Amino acid sequence: MGIDFDGVVTAEEVGSYKPAHGHWQEMLKRFSTKKEEVLHVAASYIHDIIPAKEQGFNAIWINRNSEQPTREIRPNLEFKDLRPLPNSHP
Incomplete structure (x- = not known):
């Protein structure tokens, strides 16, 4: 996809497992990242x-x-597969 990752934070190393927020908060802290700069791409609503x-x-x-969302929370974008991802960023 032509994307360089700044690093990796695993749930196991932080001891925080989805849907808990701990591993995401560690990522923000470790990489001095603003939440507005994060793009999370995933299959589980x-x-x-x-x-x-x-x-x-x-x-x-x-x-x-x-699938239909079960709550009012909506993603920025929704795709059926990964093919459109390289050309789309919210």
Whole structure:
């Protein structure tokens, strides 16, 4: 995709597992990142999109099964697969 990652924070090393916010908060602290600069791309509405949006992150939902959101929280963008991702950034 032509994207360089600044680093990796794993849930295991932080001891925080989705949908908890601890590993995301560690990422913000470790990399001095602003929440508005974060783009979280994931397939789980409950475990990824909801907590990402609760924290003020941009989020792209890879909704392969055309699921309906169960809450009013919405991603910035939604795709059926990863193909459109390189050309789309909220």
